[in-house]
Amino acid sequence: MTALRVEGLGKRYGRGTWALRECTFDLPQGRIIGLVGANGAGKTTLLHLAIGLLSPTEGSVFLFGRPLRMDRPAGLAEVGFVAQDHPLYRGFTVADLLHFGRSMNRRFDETTARKRLAELGIPLDRRAGRLSGGQQAQVALTLALAKQPRLLVLDEPAASLDPLARREFMSTLMGAVADSELTVLLSSHAIGELERVCDHLVLLRKGRMCLAGDTDELVAGHRVLSGPRPDANAAMQGLVAATHGPRQSHLLVRQPVTVPVHPHWEANPVSLEELVLAYLAQPETKEGRD
Amino acid sequence: MLWLIWRQHRAELLTAVVLLFLFAVPIIVSGLAMHAEYETSGAAACVANPQDSCGPIADRFVSNHIEWANRLVFAAMLPLLAGVFIGAPLLAREFESGTWRLAFTQSVTRTRWLVSKLTIVGAGTAGIAVAFGLLFTWWRGPLNEIDGRLRTAAFVATPVSLAVVTVFAFAAGVLAGALLRRTIPAMAVALAVFLVVRIPLEESARPHYVKPLSRVNDALAHNDPGWRPTTDWVVENGWVDSAGKMLSADAQNAVMREIYGEGGSMYGSDLGLARYMAEHGIRRYTEYHPDSAFGAMLAIESALYLGLAAVLLAVAVWVVRRRLH
Numbered sequence A: 001m002t003a004l005r006v007e008g009l010g011k012r013y014g015r016g017t018w019a020l021r022e023c024t025f026d027l028p029q030g031r032i033i034g035l036v037g038a039n040g041a042g043k044t045t046l047l048h049l050a051i052g053l054l055s056p057t058e059g060s061v062f063l064f065g066r067p068l069r070m071d072r073p074a075g076l077a078e079v080g081f082v083a084q085d086h087p088l089y090r091g092f093t094v095a096d097l098l099h100f101g102r103s104m105n106r107r108f109d110e111t112t113a114r115k116r117l118a119e120l121g122i123p124l125d126r127r128a129g130r131l132s133g134g135q136q137a138q139v140a141l142t143l144a145l146a147k148q149p150r151l152l153v154l155d156e157p158a159a160s161l162d163p164l165a166r167r168e169f170m171s172t173l174m175g176a177v178a179d180s181e182l183t184v185l186l187s188s189h190a191i192g193e194l195e196r197v198c199d200h201l202v203l204l205r206k207g208r209m210c211l212a213g214d215t216d217e218l219v220a221g222h223r224v225l226s227g228p229r230p231d232a233n234a235a236m237q238g239l240v241a242a243t244h245g246p247r248q249s250h251l252l253v254r255q256p257v258t259v260p261v262h263p264h265w266e267a268n269p270v271s272l273e274e275l276v277l278a279y280l281a282q283p284e285t286k287e288g289r290d
Numbered sequence B: 001m002l003w004l005i006w007r008q009h010r011a012e013l014l015t016a017v018v019l020l021f022l023f024a025v026p027i028i029v030s031g032l033a034m035h036a037e038y039e040t041s042g043a044a045a046c047v048a049n050p051q052d053s054c055g056p057i058a059d060r061f062v063s064n065h066i067e068w069a070n071r072l073v074f075a076a077m078l079p080l081l082a083g084v085f086i087g088a089p090l091l092a093r094e095f096e097s098g099t100w101r102l103a104f105t106q107s108v109t110r111t112r113w114l115v116s117k118l119t120i121v122g123a124g125t126a127g128i129a130v131a132f133g134l135l136f137t138w139w140r141g142p143l144n145e146i147d148g149r150l151r152t153a154a155f156v157a158t159p160v161s162l163a164v165v166t167v168f169a170f171a172a173g174v175l176a177g178a179l180l181r182r183t184i185p186a187m188a189v190a191l192a193v194f195l196v197v198r199i200p201l202e203e204s205a206r207p208h209y210v211k212p213l214s215r216v217n218d219a220l221a222h223n224d225p226g227w228r229p230t231t232d233w234v235v236e237n238g239w240v241d242s243a244g245k246m247l248s249a250d251a252q253n254a255v256m257r258e259i260y261g262e263g264g265s266m267y268g269s270d271l272g273l274a275r276y277m278a279e280h281g282i283r284r285y286t287e288y289h290p291d292s293a294f295g296a297m298l299a300i301e302s303a304l305y306l307g308l309a310a311v312l313l314a315v316a317v318w319v320v321r322r323r324l325h
Helices: A043-050 A073-077 A094-104 A110-119 A133-146 A163-177 A191-197 A215-220 A272-280 B002-040 B043-048 B054-097 B110-147 B159-180 B183-208 B249-260 B271-280 B291-322
Strands: A002-012 A018-028 A032-036 A058-063 A079-082 A151-155 A183-188 A200-205 A208-214 A222-227 A239-244 A249-254 A266-269 B213-218 B233-240 B283-289
Touching: A002 A043, A002 A183, A018 A043, A018 A058, A018 A183, A018 A200, A032 A043, A032 A191, A043 A151, A043 A183, A073 A079, A079 A133, A094 A110, A094 A133, A094 B002, A110 A133, A133 A151, A133 A163, A163 A191, A183 A191, A191 A272, A200 A215, A200 A272, A208 A215, A208 A272, A215 A222, A215 A272, A239 A272, A249 A272, B002 B043, B002 B054, B002 B110, B043 B054, B043 B110, B054 B110, B054 B159, B054 B183, B110 B159, B110 B291, B159 B183, B159 B291, B183 B233, B183 B291, B233 B249, B249 B271
Parallel strands: A018 A208, A032 A183, A032 A200, A079 A151, A151 A183
Antiparallel strands: A002 A018, A002 A058, A200 A208, A222 A249, A222 A266, A239 A249, B213 B283, B233 B283
16 A cells, blocks of 8 residues: 655745656555655655645645645644654653643553653653753654654654764664554665665655665666776666776666676676665756656 | 643743733722822812812822823833734744644644634733733723823723734734744834834824714803813814814914914913904814714724734734745
């Protein structure tokens, strides 16, 4: 089943440039999906559109098969969101924030939330503004999880954290996701981190989606061909990126491993990080999708 | 939802209550003394049963208290606090600190969140304004009986006027916050909008909320009825000639110069003036609102400010619902 489906999604702020354009993809349920892109690629816009915090300029969003209706409490209850920089009411104590969650949600698992906070050693009587960045992120995640959403969306959840806090945050997240039906969509520009946790990727470049798919299929569907520099006019099927050295050229191509290779090429598998970087670095004119 | 509103606005409520208390203590202390003096000086008896000898008694009583009574005109600025410190930050703070993303992703719809906040905080603010209005109006009671309750210093302090103006100021602050999304600029705009709307409306529009009555007196009329409470609110006066045309200020000055001479003393007998006016058929003209216009004025004031507030709040809701980001 599809957790999130977006069709021709686009967003323009005012009369300016499009922050997001022609986005279409399906996200499978029960997976951890990474949204990758450079800063300003439209990740936050896409996430805000996906949960109805913003309304799209064009296109539509479907959540678990139904059109997104964020003017209905039922729709809101299905989504948990941890925004960038994990905003909290700074003057509220952690206990106040739990009270906030309880009074703003019909379904709110406060018992588990308290247990999780206790395990993390976050005092309930501390004001949110006085917590460390890592603790604030943990509280924001705890609040989002306590809603017991079907889709959890995190916008660069760990970007502002130090490496240790980042690891703790991701382990809390993974612990909560394990053995659950929860679908997680998280954005990041730390590809290494996404490689560890995500099994599905969506790549955004300059407001447009340039690649989407399961990580293992993406890796299996691409390979690097190495060999003497090819004739510039010779078209290579599924060429994504080419790097030319003095003796050899390396071509990243999108083709299944079953496609036979011309004998003067040496085919090698590609790592996910290489793949992502190649797509993100693609020149603007070339469309990566085939 | 209710809990959140309480938690977010309890400091403002506490501040408002403390402010009310700080005003209430001196007002009640001096008010009790004034109400007692009103009885003992005979001013109360004069209002109940006006006599010629009442003039000096009432004048002395009024002059004892007019200074503070006029200072209370600044009550008209109290709604500003509601606009700047309660209305403006209400949405601006959420946008500025990013917490709107937390608030709008709970299971309460944005519209319900907004409407609950606006009604409850708005009603609470209006309630505080009513309390201030009751306090001021009680204090002014004896003065209003002598001088009427329609003039600015009395009218702006009435509970209804104070409350509806407060709701307007609150709404202006809310909309400024929704549009500007930053607290300090929203506060500044709320302040400016309040002054720009409030002062001209009070100065220029209120005298014409309802059509004033008019009367024309002969200058030499000796049918002076003696001292009476002056509950009429005079909004316009001047001279009219025999044809019933208003004399301009220049024409009036020319007459004065003719009678008293250039730079002549205006003091002394005004018999000369009265005789001149009688000879030339000039009469005194007054436009005024009688005390009975009070209810209609309050109704129009309420409709005006509440209507403005409703428009501003509706736009704010629309902005937050539709134009987010």
